[in-house]
Amino acid sequence: MALIEAQDLTKVFRRADKKPGLTGAVANLFSRRFIEKTAVDHVNLSIDAGEAVAYVGPNGAGKSTTVKLLSGILEPTSGEVRIGGVVPQRNRMAVANQIGVLFGQRTQLWWDLPVADSLVALREIYGVDAATYAKRLAYFDEVLEIGELMAVTARKLSLGQRMRADLAAALIHGPRVVYLDEPTIGLDMMVRERVREFFRKLRDDGTTIMLTSHDLADIEGICRRLVIIDQGRIVLDRDLEAVKDEFARERILHVQTATPVDLEDLRHALPQATELTTGPGPLSLTIRFDRFTLAAGAAVAGVSRFGDIVDFRLDEPGIEDVIRRAYAGELGREPDPQERPQERESSLR
Amino acid sequence: MRPYLALARFSAKRALTYRMNFALALFGVVFQFIAMLAVWRALLGDSSLQGFTWPQMREYLLIAFASGTLVSFFADLSMAERIRDGLVALDLVKPVRYQEARFAEVLGGVWIEACIVLVVGSVTLAAFGEPVWPRGASIALFAISMLLLIVIKFLVLYLCGLLCFWTQNYIGVQWARIALVNLLSGALVPLAYFPGWFGAIATWSPFGGMTSTPGLIFIGNVTGADAALLVAVQLGWVVAFWFAAKSAFRFAVRQLTVNGG
Numbered sequence: 021m022a023l024i025e026a027q028d029l030t031k032v033f034r035r036a037d038k039k040p041g042l043t044g045a046v047a048n049l050f051s052r053r054f055i056e057k058t059a060v061d062h063v064n065l066s067i068d069a070g071e072a073v074a075y076v077g078p079n080g081a082g083k084s085t086t087v088k089l090l091s092g093i094l095e096p097t098s099g100e101v102r103i104g105g106v107v108p109q110r111n112r113m114a115v116a117n118q119i120g121v122l123f124g125q126r127t128q129l130w131w132d133l134p135v136a137d138s139l140v141a142l143r144e145i146y147g148v149d150a151a152t153y154a155k156r157l158a159y160f161d162e163v164l165e166i167g168e169l170m171a172v173t174a175r176k177l178s179l180g181q182r183m184r185a186d187l188a189a190a191l192i193h194g195p196r197v198v199y200l201d202e203p204t205i206g207l208d209m210m211v212r213e214r215v216r217e218f219f220r221k222l223r224d225d226g227t228t229i230m231l232t233s234h235d236l237a238d239i240e241g242i243c244r245r246l247v248i249i250d251q252g253r254i255v256l257d258r259d260l261e262a263v264k265d266e267f268a269r270e271r272i273l274h275v276q277t278a279t280p281v282d283l284e285d286l287r288h289a290l291p292q293a294t295e296l297t298t299g300p301g302p303l304s305l306t307i308r309f310d311r312f313t314l315a316a317g318a319a320v321a322g323v324s325r326f327g328d329i330v331d332f333r334l335d336e337p338g339i340e341d342v343i344r345r346a347y348a349g350e351l352g353r354e355p356d357p358q359e360r361p362q363e364r365e366s367s368l369r
Numbered sequence: 370m371r372p373y374l375a376l377a378r379f380s381a382k383r384a385l386t387y388r389m390n391f392a393l394a395l396f397g398v399v400f401q402f403i404a405m406l407a408v409w410r411a412l413l414g415d416s417s418l419q420g421f422t423w424p425q426m427r428e429y430l431l432i433a434f435a436s437g438t439l440v441s442f443f444a445d446l447s448m449a450e451r452i453r454d455g456l457v458a459l460d461l462v463k464p465v466r467y468q469e470a471r472f473a474e475v476l477g478g479v480w481i482e483a484c485i486v487l488v489v490g491s492v493t494l495a496a497f498g499e500p501v502w503p504r505g506a507s508i509a510l511f512a513i514s515m516l517l518l519i520v521i522k523f524l525v526l527y528l529c530g531l532l533c534f535w536t537q538n539y540i541g542v543q544w545a546r547i548a549l550v551n552l553l554s555g556a557l558v559p560l561a562y563f564p565g566w567f568g569a570i571a572t573w574s575p576f577g578g579m580t581s582t583p584g585l586i587f588i589g590n591v592t593g594a595d596a597a598l599l600v601a602v603q604l605g606w607v608v609a610f611w612f613a614a615k616s617a618f619r620f621a622v623r624q625l626t627v628n629g630g
Contacts, residue, residue, distance in 0.1 A: 033626055093458045095623040116464035128459040130379060132386045137379060144375030145463055 021105065023228055024067040024090060024197060028099035031060040031085050059085040061252035062099065069196070072219075072229040074243035074260070078347050082252040083232040084123075087199045090230070091121050103197060117146060120195035124202035127182055128189050129174035135185045136170040139192055146193035153192070160188040163218045179206040187215065191222070198222065200231045204238055216241045236340050246339070248346045255346055260339065267342040270294075272335035273307040273319050277327040281305060290314065290322040303330075372465045373473035380477030384442070394442050399489060402434040419561045425588040426559075428500045431493055432584040433556045435486045435515070440475055440522040442482060447474075448530040449539035461622065468527065468614055475523045507586055510596045514583040517603040521578055524610040525550065531614070534621040555581035561590075575610065578603035 037053040038044065060082045067073055077083050088094040090101055092108025092115055101108060108115040121128075129138040143153045161167040164184040169177060177185060183206070191198065200219070204212045212235075219242045223229055231242055239246065239260075246263050248256040256263070280302040287296055290307065292314040297306045307319055316334055323329060384391070409430065413423045421429065448471055451457045460467060494500065503511055529546045533539050551557045553576035560568045560581045571577055582599045585591040591599060 088458060091462055093461045094625060112461065113464050113466070116462055119462060121459065121462050123458070126454075126456055126459060128456075130383065132383050133379060137382065141375050141379045145372040145465055147371060147464075 022066040023069040023104055024065065024230070025102040026063055026065040026086075026090060026099065027101075029060055029063040029065075029086070029089055029096050029101060030058065030098045031082075031089055031094060032097040033057050033059050058252050060089060060096075063249070063252070063254055065090075065247065065254070065257075067228060067230065069228055070223075070226045071245060072223040072243045073231065073245045073247055074239040075230055075232045075247050075249065076234075076239060076343055077232075077249040081249045083249060084201055086249065087121075087201050087230065087232060091119055091199055092116075117193060118196045120190040120193065120198045122186060122190040122198070122200050122203050124183065124200075124205040127174065127186050129182070129185055131175050132173060134171050134173055135166065135177070135188075138174060138185075138189060139170075142189055142192050148193055152194070156192055156194065157188075160191070163214065163221070164188060180208055180211045183207055183215070184211065187218070195227070197228045198230070200229065200233075202233055203231065204233065204235055212237075236343070240339055246342075248343065250347060256342075263342055264339060267345065268337045268339070269310050269312055270337055270341075271309055271311045271316060272337075273305075273309070273316065273323075274333045274335070275305040275307070275320070275323050275329055276331040277303050277305065277323065278330055279303075279327045281323065281326040285326055286323065289325060290319060293319065372463075373469060376465070376470055376473040377477030380474035381481065384478045384481055391442065395485060398434070398438055398441075401437075402430065402489070405430050405433070419559070420590060421559060421561070421588075424497075424500070425590070427493075427497055428588045429559060429584045431490055432587050433580050434489065436518055436522075436554070436580040436583065437556055438486050438489075439479060439482050439515075440519055440526065442478065448527070449533045449542075452530065452533040453537055453539065457625070461625075467618055468611075471527055471530075472520075472523055475526075476519075479519060501589065503587055503589055507589065507592055507596060510600050511583055511586045514578070514586055514600050514603060517600070517607055518579060518583055520607045521575060521603065521610065524607065524614055525575070525579070527614055528610065528617060531617050531621045534624045550576055550579060553577070554579035555584065559584070572599070573602060575606040578606060 034054045034056050036048065037055045038048055063082075063086060065086075075083055075086065085094065089096050090103075090108075092101070092103075092112055095109055103115050104118060106114050108119075128142075129135060130141060133141075139157070142148075148156075157166075164187060166184055166188050169181050169185050172181070174182065174185065183203070187203070203219075204215055207215060216238060219229060219231070223242065229242065231238060233239060244260050246256065246258055246260045247254060258266075281298075283296050283298060286305075286307075287293070290296070290309075293307050293309045295306075295308040298304060299306075305323065307323070309319060320329065320332060323332075406427065409426045410423060412418070413421065413426055415423070451460065460470070463470070502508065525546065529542050530539070532542050536542060553571040553574055555571065555577065556579070560571045560577065562568075563571060572581065577599070582591075582603055586596045586599070
């Protein structure tokens, strides 16, 4: 059985429909209208132990809500979550020791205490024995360099420092499942790369990771499976490499030639190319093709029959294109306006 | 037990972090205490009003000061703020029971408040002379009553804090609570001064145990079986509120919405 199971997971939020302006605010005191918004809509997920899953979607797609449902923080409107067979909402204590949560936008450090105190408090809360604690701390210091932060009060940390300390706080009890909600938000490039390396090690040690991020390098650098959610529904759930093979087949070859090449001639020589253009300048050529119908080498060879090649460069679209297409609704989702306003009037008069 | 001890310890440490804030809050309550003493001194003169002489009122006000100070400085806002900001999400993924964890945090700060009460109490006694200490069973009942007061004050704060799951703001809840508690607990005016029916409601309400009961036992206005009955009522409310709070929490977390991130 999978470690994390979500079945028909649905969360409907009710939010007050507030009218703008002061008159609107006064009117809202007496009569409120509510709009129901389905943040997560019949999501089915099954994640095995040791998997690293990227959970991706545009702003407001329901990513964070899903993570909060999966960690037992929010109560689903319908559907069910199981972690190792246990429903986290029903049995909070049993699940808590197995999961670690990092919300990039919120800290779990004690705000007015030094980092070291927060970690000791967490050690006690999770009942980590002294030897294991020392070992983990040494490891965190090695990869995250938290040693220098230990004596600093949490509220005085910079964002990047806070994130490193928060990572240690989220993982000090050695959880089997880690939810990372935008873990690299606001980090500089150096720290970002170090944190990614840290997650890769974590993954290789058998920890199950679910990561939400807008950073494509996070996704490609850490995860092996890609789940895309849009408007609360999963629109794609596949192996990352397979997705790239299937959806990112297009290659773009940029060639500089010594003499101008006639496009018509080239079109006859390379009928598989999907698009041929010149420019900027008469000596530059751009060739788009599907890598399964035309090999890059054959494309280069094709051009070289009409002129000497001075330089060439091959563009390989990344996962970025796949995600962009998924957001644009090109990957098998029929467009369906999701917001179903169910208006209810309640009056205080 | 270990997680809760840690929470209590670090809550005490946090309480001692903001010295200036702490000093100002202390100044506020002590100032109010002195003001109350002055008002009642002027009102009572050398006479007795509804069974309170000036020395008795003085001691009653000291107990009112103690009940106002315990579980107040450090208990109040952090839970409500965490619910409003969504930080409660991180409390919910910890392997500790939510209510017990918050209680441990409050107890972590109580000893500091108890020290303040002892200092202010000693100064008052030095200024006005020894009180007539309650004797025998009364002193035991007084001690139990003060301990129950700590629990019931926590539970009232906790239940008000849980309201934030619905209101998303604590200020209104806090004002309502302070007004209600001050009036019905007898912290502002002893309950004997209210119209009979209203005084009776307040006495048997959960709020009566938040000042009036220990105060009256301490000054000897209530003794023996009557005192024991009032303490039993306090205990009843503690038990009832403890379990009511547990179910309120189960209901409240279902209301939780944590937006963004």
